[in-house]
Amino acid sequence: MQYAYLGRSGQKVSRLNLGTLNFGHRTPQDESFAIMDAALERGINFFDTANDYGWQVHRGFTEELLGEWFSLGSGRRDKVVLGTKVFNPMTDWPNDQGLSARNIIASCEQSLRRMRTDWIDLYQMHHVDEHTTWDEIWQAMETLTTQGKIRYAGSSNFAGWNIAAAQERADRRGYFGLISEQCVYNLVSREAEAEVLPAANAYGVAVLAWSPLHGGLLGGALRKLAEGTAVKSAQGRAQVALPRLRARLTEFESYCDEIDVPPAGVALAWVLSRGVTAAVIGPRTMAHLDDAVRALDLHVSDELSQRLDKIFDASVRVAG
Known part of the structure; x- marks a missing residue:
């Protein structure tokens, strides 16, 4: 397994970040547990979820599943760098959402209980809250940091x-501030290259690329669609983007056949070659996990990178 420092911190994380969105829903609990165990065995120490x-x-079901897995012991919790998120509504009540100090602190307490842990390694703001000041947000984060939560x-x-504004305010408060930004980044959605990646690099903020396969596309x-085996790639952002990208995908899959590397491996290896700290993978099966691990060994040469730029036209930025 390859590891990198989490931004400017001294914390090391695996370059594959195990996303848990499928666990307990598309992937049954026993299979989810098996995938998490296998991830640890393969050296993946970085797990990601959201409240x-x-x-x-x-809401909260996946955190509960993680809590059950941690409760099995054998050092599971101590081996994992655990990230979760706060922002999205957890109930229909108006204050159970957003980034108010009240919701940040209350949501953290609830996540800790669901996951049966005393601390969260990486507490992420799921979205920007335009109605809450950075002073209020950082005051809440400072409180949780001081409490060891x-x-x-x-x-x-x-x-x-947003990264710049958040970090400048944190600096003025004498607080460490942001250590990571999780953004959508893949071969067909490269908007992050314009401002997010440069801002993160300037402030020593790790970049965690989510949806490296663009929802399976x-x-x-x-x-998979031709074979009738498509699951994720037949819905969501992948389904929406497919019509306008069909010609490029046809060329991409033909090229992958030409170099005898699965498309998922090529796409994931490309993301990992772009200076990001880690790619957030969302395996639905053990085979998906194994494929992601194998992608770490794929060298992205200048020739391969240039060919991919040509196929997907690097000058075009497709909305995520």
Whole structure:
């Protein structure tokens, strides 16, 4: 396994970040547990979730599943750098959402209980809250840090100027501020290159790339659709983007056949070659996990990178 420092911190994390969005919903609990155990065996020490994941059953369901897995012992919790998120509504009540000091602190307490842990390694703001000042947000994060309930604060889906504003205010308060930004980044959604990646680099903020396969679109979607085996690539952002990208995907999958590397491996290896700290993978099966681990060994040469730029036209930025 490859490791990198989490931004300017001294914390090391695996370059594959195990996303848990499928666990307990698309992937049954026993299989989810097996995948998490296998991830640890393969050296993946970085896990990602959010307080509202599992909403298809009920909000908080995925954190509860993680708590059950941690309770099995054998050092599971101590080996994991655990990230979760706060922002999205957890109930219909108006204050159970957003980034108010009240909701940040209350949501952290609830996440700790669901996951049966005393601390969260990376507490991430799931979105920007335009109605809450940075002073209020950082006051809440400082409180949780002082209490030992979180180790680092991170962001997700922030623009470059949001990262700058957040970090400048944290610096004035004498607070460590952001350690990571989790953003969508893949071969067909490269907007992060314009401002997010440069801002993160300037402030020593790690970049965690979510949806490296663009919802399965870059995982051999055309072939899977033809075979009737498509799951994620037949819905969501992948389904929306497919019509306008079909020609490019046809060329991409043909090129992957030419070099005898699965499309998912090529797409993931490309993301990992772009200077990001880690890619957030969302395996639904053990095979998906194994494929992601194998992608770490794929060297992205200048020739391969240039060919991919040509196929997907690097000058075009497709909305995520």
